[in-house]
Amino acid sequence: MRSIHVIGIGAGDPDYVTSQAVRALNDTDVFFAMDKGQAKDDLVALRREICQRFIVEPGYRFVELPDPKRASDGDYPQAVADWHAARARVWARAIETELGPDGVGAFLAWGDPSLYDSTLRILDQVLDHVEFTYDVIPGITAVQALTARHRIPLNDVGEPVLITTGRQLRGTGVAGSAVVMLDGDCSFLTCPPQTRIWWGAYLGTPDELLMSGTVGEVGELIAELRADARARHGWIMDIYLLRPNAV
Numbered sequence: 001m002r003s004i005h006v007i008g009i010g011a012g013d014p015d016y017v018t019s020q021a022v023r024a025l026n027d028t029d030v031f032f033a034m035d036k037g038q039a040k041d042d043l044v045a046l047r048r049e050i051c052q053r054f055i056v057e058p059g060y061r062f063v064e065l066p067d068p069k070r071a072s073d074g075d076y077p078q079a080v081a082d083w084h085a086a087r088a089r090v091w092a093r094a095i096e097t098e099l100g101p102d103g104v105g106a107f108l109a110w111g112d113p114s115l116y117d118s119t120l121r122i123l124d125q126v127l128d129h130v131e132f133t134y135d136v137i138p139g140i141t142a143v144q145a146l147t148a149r150h151r152i153p154l155n156d157v158g159e160p161v162l163i164t165t166g167r168q169l170r171g172t173g174v175a176g177s178a179v180v181m182l183d184g185d186c187s188f189l190t191c192p193p194q195t196r197i198w199w200g201a202y203l204g205t206p207d208e209l210l211m212s213g214t215v216g217e218v219g220e221l222i223a224e225l226r227a228d229a230r231a232r233h234g235w236i237m238d239i240y241l242l243r244p245n246a247v
């Protein structure tokens, strides 16, 4: 039967690739790739670098999956559900046509596949169209890259941590430690000035940027640095930890 590895490759540094991931990379015949947007070239290059570096006998192929268009008007959850269903049909066709009956395919997920990544949700739907088995190899997330580079614990002693998005932060604020991802709008600027922030962009890559302080001290500086880096690279990935009650 066909099988698929969903491999977390870590959030930027090829050294984040685990030995379990290396085993799965070496077991793979066909890598299915579906990056998009301005970051596409850089992210594809990193995935190819990982394959070149870790695969001992390079008999593998890359197959690019076309990405169906997502409706931009109307109900957001419905638009995402339709988009996932359309992707599932594309992936099913690719698995059927590109993998032999006992072939091994892989999806390389940035960071870890369980965190703000739709690969596993879509693969579950692909099973409605084509039969295969799959396993999941965990990876180092941008959250761990951020805390490691700032050398800080994620949570306060005995306290919970929220992982959220910029959109949610703007809507509801945060009451305790919170990691904010997927924020294109510097939503930390809406926080009270005494809020502590640890910010990082392009973590684990040669372009990495780090800054920390209170939102009052460094908020505007981060916004400027972010805008400048985004203009230079054409894309940016950044993440931050907030602690509203930090002393």
Ligand SMILES: C[S@@+](CC[C@H](N)C(=O)[O-])C[C@H]1O[C@@H](n2cnc3c(N)ncnc32)[C@H](O)[C@@H]1O
Pocket: 011, 012, 109, 110, 111, 112, 113, 114, 115, 116, 117, 140, 141, 142, 143, 145, 180, 181, 182, 183, 200, 201, 202, 203, 204, 205, 237, 238, 239
């Ligand atoms: C679609 S999510 C994917 C997260 C990924 N699955 C993970 O485990 O980290 C993309 C978001 O992750 C964060 N991110 C991922 N890699 C990053 C990096 N190297 N530096 C900074 N932020 C990163 C950013 O907030 C970005 O908007």
